[in-house]
Amino acid sequence: MSTSRAIILAGGKGLRMRSARPKVLHKICGEALISMVLSAIESSSITDPTITVVPDDYSTIYDTVHHRTKFAVQREAKGSGHALLQAKNKVGNSENIVVLNGDVPFVSHKTINRLISAHQQNDSHITLLTSTLVSPNDMGRIFRTSDGKIQSIIESGESNSKTSLIDEVNAGLYCFKSSWLWKALEAINPSRTSEIYITDLVKIATTQKLSVQSISSSDELEAIGINTRLELSLAENLYRKRLIENLMISGVTLTDPATVYIDQEVVVEPDTVLLPNTHLRGTTKVGKGCTLGPNTIIEDTNIGPNCMVRSSVIEGAVLEDNVTIGPFSHIRKGSFLEQNVRVGNYAEIKNSHIGENSRSGHYSYIGDAKVGREVNIGAGTITCNYDGNKKHMTIIGDHAFIGCNTMLVAPVNIGRNSITGTGSVINKDVPPNSKAIGNPARIFKNEN
Numbered sequence: 001m002s003t004s005r006a007i008i009l010a011g012g013k014g015l016r017m018r019s020a021r022p023k024v025l026h027k028i029c030g031e032a033l034i035s036m037v038l039s040a041i042e043s044s045s046i047t048d049p050t051i052t053v054v055p056d057d058y059s060t061i062y063d064t065v066h067h068r069t070k071f072a073v074q075r076e077a078k079g080s081g082h083a084l085l086q087a088k089n090k091v092g093n094s095e096n097i098v099v100l101n102g103d104v105p106f107v108s109h110k111t112i113n114r115l116i117s118a119h120q121q122n123d124s125h126i127t128l129l130t131s132t133l134v135s136p137n138d139m140g141r142i143f144r145t146s147d148g149k150i151q152s153i154i155e156s157g158e159s160n161s162k163t164s165l166i167d168e169v170n171a172g173l174y175c176f177k178s179s180w181l182w183k184a185l186e187a188i189n190p191s192r193t194s195e196i197y198i199t200d201l202v203k204i205a206t207t208q209k210l211s212v213q214s215i216s217s218s219d220e221l222e223a224i225g226i227n228t229r230l231e232l233s234l235a236e237n238l239y240r241k242r243l244i245e246n247l248m249i250s251g252v253t254l255t256d257p258a259t260v261y262i263d264q265e266v267v268v269e270p271d272t273v274l275l276p277n278t279h280l281r282g283t284t285k286v287g288k289g290c291t292l293g294p295n296t297i298i299e300d301t302n303i304g305p306n307c308m309v310r311s312s313v314i315e316g317a318v319l320e321d322n323v324t325i326g327p328f329s330h331i332r333k334g335s336f337l338e339q340n341v342r343v344g345n346y347a348e349i350k351n352s353h354i355g356e357n358s359r360s361g362h363y364s365y366i367g368d369a370k371v372g373r374e375v376n377i378g379a380g381t382i383t384c385n386y387d388g389n390k391k392h393m394t395i396i397g398d399h400a401f402i403g404c405n406t407m408l409v410a411p412v413n414i415g416r417n418s419i420t421g422t423g424s425v426i427n428k429d430v431p432p433n434s435k436a437i438g439n440p441a442r443i444f445k446n447e448n
Contacts, residue, residue, distance in 0.1 A: 005094035010102030011074035024102035030263030036105035043109035079195030106221035119175040129173035131223035140170040171223035372398035380405035
């Protein structure tokens, strides 16, 4: 018998989000809510595959996390207890069932482990996570007897003047003894709206004089659930603040932390400076000693040490060390810039490899190209890589000098040490050590 199995409840329609997207797929700092919950489970002591309870139309959830979880379908929205019942035939013979909510994203793997450990040590039928660190408004309050034992969970709509003073709330994380859980769920009386609530299990257990235990959360974020766009925004601001504080503690300088935006998977090494309105997204990694911003967006990009990016957009690229970009340039997916490359203002590079010490000062487009070492790209240079049907490569050899306003009509190969004249249209290969001048260009072999 396996020890524990995790079930995520993600069957709610999320109507208060007013969104066609399932609530659990909305993101906090670049990560879907359900993905955050799955990450906590995957880092915990639970090893069996997670089961996620989803609504009838769950194709978008499947597309996002199908490789990380199995699914049980709740075809009618009849409450959290009914949702949990849908997973009954998929859990196998697990001794304990850990239940999490897909819209409560900040539960940590350490808390999951602590919950399971307390549950096993106390031989409890129910162990739940409680919190006194969040506002109890709209949350279920923990009602205890005079000797401190949990008696029930009072939902916000059922609270009276006395119980409304309780500040301990249900954080939505449970561990149940499996041998008791399923019969108890089937015994719950539906509410006036014909729904079955998981919180009623506490009352059933205490009535049967069974052990109901709790652990307390020490993290103010863990009990935060997401039901509306406002709550999503507030939660993201709190979590981003934590990410940014951790960055600064690790040695990163932020001149105005409130205006820097960091996704969860971003890595920034010490002695880097992030200036206002800098956005680091996706799986971006930034080396030591860089200066990024202001007004810069960098997504899914690896940046080496000592780079500078000003007022520019970079996506899906690699920058080696000592690269300078901007202002007002765009480095697109598939680009690789070797060390000491200089890209100035109003330049665009797409799916191209730029050799070390090469430079494109301003007003150029380099697409589907391989540029050698120590190449100068003059202002107004364009690689004409698309013929209306497919893309073609431009190859520029080491030490070439591309004059201003040169049109390189791909496929074309500019040889090593060659020069193109200002305003030239190059529609055939230029041998090494040559000059190409005119429209269309004539080629002259250097005599030196």
